[in-house]
Amino acid sequence: MSAASLQAALEARGLRCRVHGHDRMAVVTPDDEEALAAVLRVRDDVVREGRVQGFTHVAVELCGVPEDASLPGS
Amino acid sequence: MRTSHTGQPPFPRTENARETRLAEWLQERGSALVGFSGGVDSAYLAAVALEALGPDRMLAVLGRSPSVAAGQWESAVRAAREIGFPLQVVETGELEDANYVANPTNRCYFCKSVLWDALLPIARERGLAVVLDGTNADDLADHRPGAMAAAERGVHSPLAALGFTKAEIRESSRARGLATWSQPASPCLSSRLPYGTEVTPERLRQVDHAERALRALGIDGDLRVRHHGDLARVELNRAALVTWLEPARLRQLRFAVAGAGFGRVCLDLQGFRSGSLNVLEGVTPG
Numbered sequence: 001m002s003a004a005s006l007q008a009a010l011e012a013r014g015l016r017c018r019v020h021g022h023d024r025m026a027v028v029t030p031d032d033e034e035a036l037a038a039v040l041r042v043r044d045d046v047v048r049e050g051r052v053q054g055f056t057h058v059a060v061e062l063c064g065v066p067e068d069a070s071l072p073g074s
Numbered sequence: 075m076r077t078s079h080t081g082q083p084p085f086p087r088t089e090n091a092r093e094t095r096l097a098e099w100l101q102e103r104g105s106a107l108v109g110f111s112g113g114v115d116s117a118y119l120a121a122v123a124l125e126a127l128g129p130d131r132m133l134a135v136l137g138r139s140p141s142v143a144a145g146q147w148e149s150a151v152r153a154a155r156e157i158g159f160p161l162q163v164v165e166t167g168e169l170e171d172a173n174y175v176a177n178p179t180n181r182c183y184f185c186k187s188v189l190w191d192a193l194l195p196i197a198r199e200r201g202l203a204v205v206l207d208g209t210n211a212d213d214l215a216d217h218r219p220g221a222m223a224a225a226e227r228g229v230h231s232p233l234a235a236l237g238f239t240k241a242e243i244r245e246s247s248r249a250r251g252l253a254t255w256s257q258p259a260s261p262c263l264s265s266r267l268p269y270g271t272e273v274t275p276e277r278l279r280q281v282d283h284a285e286r287a288l289r290a291l292g293i294d295g296d297l298r299v300r301h302h303g304d305l306a307r308v309e310l311n312r313a314a315l316v317t318w319l320e321p322a323r324l325r326q327l328r329f330a331v332a333g334a335g336f337g338r339v340c341l342d343l344q345g346f347r348s349g350s351l352n353v354l355e356g357v358t359p360g
Contacts, residue, residue: 022302023268023354025307036321044343046343047343057342057354058342058344059307059343060341061338061340062325062327062339062341
């Protein structure tokens with residue numbers, strides 16, 4: 001399992017993110033909300049790339065929201 | 075024609091050979107204690123047992139502990155009240171067992187050992203002939219170390235023995251008007267912790283809090299919050315995964331889970347997979 005290789009593969013697809021491995025799980029941390037949306041649009045491909053690198057699980061970190069962000073409707 | 079043991083009009087049900095055989099099996103034993111979790115299988119088993127044996131010759135027993143989600147326990151009590159079988163609640167002490175707390179791959183063996191060791195004396199005191207669980211035929215292919223604990227203690231699994239599949243149990247429950255027929259699987263909260271991660275009341279409260287918060291957002295069906303220390307990994311069912319990918323909803327989801335005390339929240343891109351921690355750990359059935 002190679003988090004670095006997965007990160008390189010995702011970056012080659014134009015996805016701005018970092019990848020860390022936790023055992024067989026890869027955690028993809030997008031640079032911002034726009035990058036998060038980009039990862040989610042191609043999530044099946046991201047999972048496939050993860051499998052190629054030996055990961056059984058690929059999860060995307062929900063980030064890019066300021067701590068004091070208000071919720072819709074509030 | 076088979077009639078209700080209580081002499082009351084038959085409980086609404088569908089006539090099917092397998093269910094008839096189940097009732098006959100129960101009547102051959104004469105009395106039974108049903109280990110009741112509130113799930114589809116044990117609710118169905120308890121309902122058929124009530125009809126076949128009557129309220130004086132059957133008892134359902136529900137275990138309560140920090141590893142049982144609060145919502146699960148409440149719905150179990152409600153289901154018992156609606157179906158009408160006698161229910162006893164016992165506090166199970168699996169968190170006092172160091173073997174269980176260590177959370178090995180056969181954690182369920184220690185959990186079920188504690189459970190059945192608590193239930194068997196009740197059956198003896200009440201003169202109930204057999205102790206039953208709701209294991210079904212589909213379960214036999216899964217990784218189920220708890221089944222060994224049951225077998226060691228002579229607990230019977232009539233649904234599995236008679237070949238009831240999950241689908242059949244749901245359909246038969248639906249035909250009986252049981253509200254539990256469509257209930258998603260609800261494994262204990264300890265199943266959200268990777269093997270080797272110590273089971274503590276605090277971690278169990280965290281996952282319960284997070285999952286309840288997601289339910290409060292309106293997410294139905296299968297969902298899990300897996301505990302990876304400071305990081306929570308959310309598994310949504312396929313339908314919810316598509317619906318919840320919009321940025322504003324993802325913020326709600328993150329906020330809800332972070333409120334349970336997780337510093338980082340991530341979304342599993344494949345969604346809910348039953349036994350996904352087994353896959354993560356490379357644990358195979360058998």
